[in-house]
Amino acid sequence: MNVFSRKTIAALGAVSVLALSACGSDGGKPVDGGKADTGKSDSKPVSGKLVGSGASSQGGAQDAWLAGFTAQNPEAQVTYDATGSGKGREAFLSKASDFAGTDDFLDEEEMTKAKDRCEGGTAMNIPVYISPIAVVYNLEGVDDLQLSPETLAGIFAGTITKWDDPKIKADNPDAELPSKPIVPVHRSDKSGTTGNFTDYLSKAAPNEWTHGAIEEWYESGGQSGDKTAGMMSTVKGGDGTIGYADASQAKDVGVAKIKVGEKFVELSAEGAGKTVDDSKPVKDGDLALELNRTTTADGAYPLVLVSYMAVCDTYDSQEKADLVKAYASFVISEQGQKDAESSSGSAPLPAEMSKKAQENVDKIKAK
């Protein structure tokens, strides 16, 4: 007995030592670079440590970007923590991070707050990630579904409850619609995707959708799923379900076409890009977009999420400024956007937007 307990204690001790040392090595990542001398030129590899955090929507793309970026700049160390948009902006404003990824651009109030953080300069919203949102559904026997914004809003507001409702029939004259109840599915977590989806409904169908643009669902009850994965498994798990999800995740389910102007438009990366092209900046000099949800541009798909990278135009050291500039340039470059497209199915930035973004990124300087 004695021997046994002594052994046990020794084993426990060994385990805890291992656990502690594992924690230690995890926590204390070596800070590399630091004082490496870098020129101002963009072509020269940059070095140093860059910390970002924020939206989980662009998390997958950020992973691809930092892999691509560190391949070109082996001396640089970039991290991105997908903590959520709000927390990302908070961290950025409190100087805990160097840039933020966010689904909502920095608003007036945050811009004012950012003055301090940006050494007297201003913060900038750079659109980096465009993701079309798919309207996904699971309805046996219906492979092709077309929905006008009014019908879609009616479904999610609970005024249209059967698949053979006259309004759905009017949108789909050729389809054979069963008389099943519609099960609308929403995201159970607070989410930028829900925010953009409801923003679209409130702009494109203001009479049918009266709940405004909301990140948290307006009522209790109804089917929902946690994050995009939960949403997809709920939609797939039911019959007669309909939901919304980032385009890259919309696999093995029906994807509805939505009505833009007089035509029904299929979800596509180009369509999302066209909507961005057709949108105006919220204010001059910044690239935060007032997305034109009621665009009638040919082929445009207005149900899109644009995620931004919030950066300062002034940083406290030359090294940091160079690093942010190089990283942001890489992100909006053709290569960076292509990486994001293949890793997370986003739509590449339209050429003109990419040019404007580069102009803003070029303003980044040291104090």
Place this chain on the structure above:
Amino acid sequence: MTTTSPQKTNRTPVRLGDRIFTSLSVGSGLLIFAALLAVFLFLLAQSWDAIRASTEVMGQSGEFSLAEFVGPLVFGTVLAAGLALVMAVPVAVGIALFISHFAPRKLATPIGYVVDLLAAVPSVVFGLWGGVWLVPKLEPAFRFLHESLFTRWFPMFQGSDQEVTSPMRNVLAAAVVLAVMILPIITAVSREVFLQVPRLNEEAALALGATRWEMIRTVVLPFGRSGVVSASMLGLGRALGETMAVLMVMAPGLTYTLHVLAVGQHSTIASYIAAQNAESTGLDMSKLIFAGLVLFVITFIINFIARAIVSASSKK
């Protein structure tokens, strides 16, 4: 072997070792208090903003009511954990009795191991299993409960067609998963208690002509009652705090309905925090942490009750 030799040569205890050991164990004991206090203070400090801005403190000028906010969450948490307990305890007691009194030794040990292994499965895995595999499998049973005549007398299985939809990601499905998760701890503790029933009492009951079932009813269960209660409380504690599995199985909502088959009506504190935490900042975050504080207090109370029950019955 090394520690026995100095004892032989030197009769007086090794003072330095004694002192080190005493301070180590006292330190560890105090550390747990410090950790608990630190958690409590953290929760209180972080939720202070929400408490200060609430109507409970500010009266009319408050921004929101904390009671209204946290009420449905507490209700859902207690409901889910309670349902899980109702399902898990009879099964767990059955398994424990089987292992301690019915199974042949060859079978008892492996069964005990298997039940203990259940405790080692991470909750994310339970969540995945529950959400993807179990929910569709439960659907026919749920439909039966909902549509059979049974429903008329038993209001918990009622609900409108709008509420009871497939997939059945409702609070009952979550409770089933929770029940499986708390099974091992209840079983393990109950088994230990049942094994400690004095052999003589059992044999006396049998000698008086009791059948096995009568012996268990008259001797084993009364003896083990306090143990089973405290085991259940331990299980309840786990069910109250379970996050991932509930989050992945249940479609949440914030109501007070008792309709356990209705989808999207209930939520638990832990899973609500997990779902809202990523995009919450400022006052919203403070509200979430307040919900965490409430859960902390509830768990504390439950543990306290369990202690009280155990100590009361051991004094008898």
